[in-house]
Amino acid sequence: MxxxxxxxxxxxxxxxxxxxxxxxxxxxxxDAVGPGLDITSPRNLEIWGGGIRAGSHLHLHAAEGNLVRLATWRTGDREGRITIGDYVLISPGTHIVASDEITIGSNTMIASGCYISDSDWHDTYDRTAELDKHRPIRIGENVWLGVRAIIGKGVTIGDNSIIGAGAVVTRDIPANCIAAGNPARVVRELDPARDFRKREVLFADxxxxxxxxxxxxxxxxxxxxxxxxxxxxxxxxxx
Structure with missing residues (x-):
């Protein structure tokens, strides 16, 4: 059309x-979700498991053929958790899967096709068990993940940072920078003294x-x- x-x-x-x-x-x-939840194409959204919480004005934009998945996994007494802040945007085709804990800060924007997982799901030598191959992920506030970025277990991404399209993040990324590549490395630093215009301004009035x-x-x-x-x-x- x-x-x-x-x-x-x-x-x-x-x-x-x-x-x-x-x-x-x-x-x-x-488990809890704030006001202003906005979902495009609910039939292409999958929410699986407990421990999933979100703040206000979460925008989940799924599309035909581009499923958005928020999922947690229970292993023994441990259940994965996903905590999403306010004014977060999640675009079509993104999968966020937690065996341990994934935290996404307010005003973060996640582009299409991203994959965020805090577990390898299988041990290096024991392919039948996860064992200790899981560590929490922490994504700061006002972070921007480019198209098809992959965020691996144990990673922390600092506030205001940008992850380039197709990047594979396997180690921590500091605040106020741009990282790209596989594995992702800092390619440019941002000026923290400058004001960042965040998504929250769209909802101010x-x-x-x-x-x-x-x-x-x-x-x-x-x-x-x-x-x-x-x-x-x-x-x-x-x-």
Missing amino acids: RRDRRPYFIRRIIDGWTRFQVQHFIVPAF NNLERDMDRLMRYMLRENTLFGWLRSVFSPSRMD
Whole structure:
């Protein structure tokens, strides 16, 4: 499709159904989750296991063919935990899997296809058991993980740092820097004296939802029910 042909009222009905799914099927899967939870394509989101907690305004953007997975694993008396701060963005195809503990700081942005796991899941020599191949992951505040970044067990990433696309992080990354490569290494330092404009500013006046609704109404203003049905059942090159 070249554009969204749905009329505004159809889009509102679909959004209402999505909110119903989130409140009745997704929210109960968390141990705790703050207000403002925003999920795109709930059917492509998988939440598995206990110990998953999130703050306010978590944005989980899944997509068809790009499952977002938040999962914890229980091993004996130990159950994995995932703790997500406020205003965090998680993009399509990202998997976050905890055997021990994964902490993600507020205002962090995680691009598409990232993989974060605090365990190797199998021992080097005993392929039937995890043994001690697990250590907590700590991702600081206002961190940005690029597309398909991989964060391995025991890693700490400092506040404000950026991890480049496709990087494989196997050791700690300090605050206020850019790291890239496999294994990831610091390639540039950021100026901590400069102000960072964080995602939280989008929600400062509580008007984001209103502004997005106005934008949607404007973009769909010329769409009609007939035109949308025609595009569904008999699409043309203009659709």
